[in-house]
Amino acid sequence: MPDRAESPTGATEKCGVVGVSLADRDVARPIYYAMYALQHRGQESAGIATHDGFQQHSHVERGLVGDAIDEAALEDLRGAAGIGHVRYPTSGGLNTCCAQPFAVSFKSGSLGLAHNGNLVNTDELRTELEAAGHAFTSDGDTEVIAHELARNLLDADLVRAVKRTMSRVHGSYSLAIMHDETVLGLRDPLGNRPLCIGKLDDGYVVASESAAIDALDGKLVRDVRPGELVVLDPEGGGFDSYRLVEEPKPAHCFFEHVYFARPDSVIDGSLVYEVRRALGRALWQESGVPADVVMPVPDSGRAFASGYAEAAGEEDADVEFAEGLMKNRYVGRTFIMPTQDERERAVRLKLNPIRSTVEGRRVTLVDDSVVRGTTSTQLVELLRDAGADEVHVRIGAPPIRAPCYMGIDMASRDELIAADRSVEEVREEISADSLAYLSLDAVADALDAGESSLCTGCVTGEYPYDIEDEETDREVARPEI
Ligand code: SF4
Missing domain, CATH: 3.40.50.2020 (Rossmann fold)
Structure with missing residues (x-):
């Protein structure tokens, strides 16, 4: 559907995420290569956040992966755990403050989030969090998820905090999360946006598409299931899986298969x-x-x-x-x-x-x-x-x-x-x-x-979520085809 001057499509591709955890080597380069494989999902900005066991490092710039991240940045991004993101903005304007990963330190440790999707109750959550004393630096919905998760981490372990966060945020999200040096993958309860897990020789990866796993010579293990949290544990030789929310039916985006994903990716069990x-x-x-x-x-x-x-x-x-x-x-x-x-x-x-x-x-x-x-x-x-x-x-x-x-x-x-x-x-x-x-x-x-x-x-015109501020006349006639 070449429809626009700026892109061959009438729709814009929406963000790619990757998270890598390795036993004993820096992740910045593998993440960088995986981001190249996901470049088609977003060209506005690219960023990587890593953790070296002591502190979090991050580098985010506007532009394509090859322009946004140079050799010096890769050298500085130390640590065996990290996440990466390529972005085309969906909410929060076209500016570097909304570029991702969103990386921040809270009382409960450091957090990095790379998000593909769109929340449908951002305004409501932001108002509540602001009333509770949270200050925001961007108008994107990823920061809202980060604050919500940080708040829940104050009095719950990681898995419970994620589960509590999922009960509060509504909408589509495939997330690569880094909490200190632990890398997580999380897919929303309806599995709207894709996310899969891969095995590398010395670690694990979660990514929006399996083409990113191929780029690292890894092996696709499977899709992250709707409502599932995976916690990568390369030293333990695997990953832990928690099905935190189970909905009777998923709502996978059919458009991923029609247009967004790379033809060589396997999504929800099918080669695109x-x-x-x-x-x-x-x-x-x-x-x-x-x-x-x-x-x-x-x-x-x-x-x-x-x-x-x-x-x-x-x-x-x-x-x-x-x-x-x-x-x-x-x-x-x-x-x-x-x-x-x-x-x-x-x-x-x-x-x-x-x-x-x-x-x-x-x-x-x-x-x-x-x-x-x-x-x-x-x-x-x-x-x-x-x-x-x-x-x-x-x-x-x-x-x-x-x-x-x-x-x-x-x-x-x-x-x-x-x-x-x-x-x-x-x-x-x-x-x-x-x-x-x-x-x-x-x-x-x-x-x-x-x-x-x-x-x-x-x-x-019938959506799997109730939409805040939906454009008028939600009813759309069934297509006559
Ligand atoms: S299928 Fe759903 S998620 Fe996918 S483009 Fe259409 S409305 Fe959006």
Whole structure:
């Protein structure tokens, strides 16, 4: 869904966390490498906090991992326990005071927190904590969790304090926590955002995605379960697990599989690449259209298009799978386009059609999702200008009709192209010959999950949490697909 000037998507990826505990060597470098593997989840800031047995060290800067953390910082980050974070802001503004890990010393010791997710009762908790004498340095929700945990640590052991904190904070959170030199992983009771555990030769790691474990030559042990706390113990040769809250059903974010996660990550037991191919196959089965060539929107639509083309090819041997749009990888988020006209031309700089693949042919363009729809409109026009006879658009997810309150900065309701348009109206808006989205049932099938065990709030407008300050008109019509 290349939809914005600053990113190939209409939604922004939301934070990656990692925590590493080793038996007897500094963790800063392994954390740094793992953060590289999670860079796609956030590019605004990067930070590491470590503990050397005596004190906590931390380094947080704006920018990509390679720019934010240099050799000198890695040297200073001593200790065999640590956490790291790559951030795209979800709550708390775009500034370094909200960058993470959030590291602080309390009476109960030192704490570091790296958070992926979004609390839905931050204001209420902050007001209560302020009334109890807690002073805040940022407007982010991670600091609220840190204060709540610190308060609970005053009269409870670590596990009880975490459990008490979980009963107070509501919303989505996958956390890498460091309490003195103990590293913990914690996933919210609905398992909304991903978190997994891996084994290294001399320690353990928790990370948002298994690709970070691969980057350390580690072995994925399993996902952290919804409501589970894991306490890494490399010297004891393992980790302790506490299922602190058990809900009858999880609410995993289906969008992680559709867009956010790396294709080579395994999330909640499924390899993301295979899920995307299965979604592409299902898309053909639900809404296949005769065409000469099936092409992905690079890079987001690639796995979907390959699944779609494979299924199409089983019925029509003449259909070709081809890359018809070439991407300029050097047009990034920082590219400045001062006028609307120039912004509209951005797509031409970013994606250029291969005329011979397109000219005189019926084209099916496959993408993962559509948020604002701006880029879809431009791509259809681009393909027509390159001589396509027909342009059909197939989308590997249902229409996005409502905002996300769980940590994904999709867009506000009035920016979403499908918020108040039927599929036919969206088709008209983007000027495609035909348009079809995938059904929620097909998404649930591909994920081997009942629809009720997934969060589908951005599709249905029904969220797994009660939302503070939710935008009006929560009811969203079921998608007509
Ligand atoms: S609302 Fe959508 S993007 Fe947000 S957590 Fe739910 S499924 Fe994911």
